[in-house]
Amino acid sequence: MSPLPFPEPTNPANSRAEVFIGYLDFFRSRVIDKIRSLPEHELRTSRVPSGWTPLELVKHLTYVEFRWIEWGFQGRRTENPWGDRKDDRWYVDPSETAEELLQNLQAQGHHTTTVITTTDLSERGQPGPRWRGAEPATLERILFHLLQEYARHLGHLDIVTEQAHAQTGE
Template identity: 55%
Template sequence: MSVPFPSATEPAGSRTEVFLRYLAYFRDGVGRRVEAMSEEEARRSRVPSGWTPLELVRHLTFMERRWFVWGFEGQDVVDPDGDEVDGRWFVPTDLGVAEVLAAWRQQAAVTDAVLRRYDLGEVGRPSPRWGGAEPATLERVVLHVMQEYARHLGHLDIVAELGGGVTGEV
């Protein structure tokens, strides 16, 4: 069953709950599209830039880790840009769809725990993630991550449509 689009009229206990609902909706859309693909299709690029759906999911895993763990929480992260090689998204050949999706879901659970643990107005810890700038609030981080999910879900919709897969708000 797919996660419904978060209705503006559905009561929520907090702004954090609203953000968690949107993240769940975007993640569900990504997961359903990639799960519906064969291993071959998930590794196939249908766009001139060359990225694949599997690379996109792995990018989302690292993106969440960079923003919430390395950035907001200021934790040391080994290889925060491990989703890229020579400026391109990358998935090692020994990682299949199931492993990439499992790592992504595990990171999503970590992100959700961070959102539940802190107030949205709390400022992140200093870390190399900020490149010397003042850390952002958790609310700014989650808004950035939601726009990245929305954008990439749109990209994935196009790729899935070209491959005859799951698309749209279903």
């Protein structure tokens, strides 16, 4: 699979939705490429004082999209919206494989893309526990939040992959 090119601001786009999809797809693809560039032993090893591992970051990003798009915006009921956490930190069960976690991230991304392409960006989310009593945010506001989550965590992963002598750069 060839890497997605960076969605340059000068590239034509037909809509704001297309811009969001382009950036989210790019960031998601870079996370996946960086995870695949790491040796197996690095995937469950932390190189940072906070203790997170690359696979925990992947699972966290999957759940971030799930929490904001499905649980929040769509108002879907879920038993465990915080399934990426255990004992107040990110968690990946030893039985979960890298490929399974990457497939889950891609599947969540496909769902997010479907929501973006079928919904007006000004539409507000469904009332529910995600909002903690506040008025639900618009899809556009949620997507801005997702972009900053991906950009921030991809930056974290850049540092970790560089320390592991794996893929560096965008």
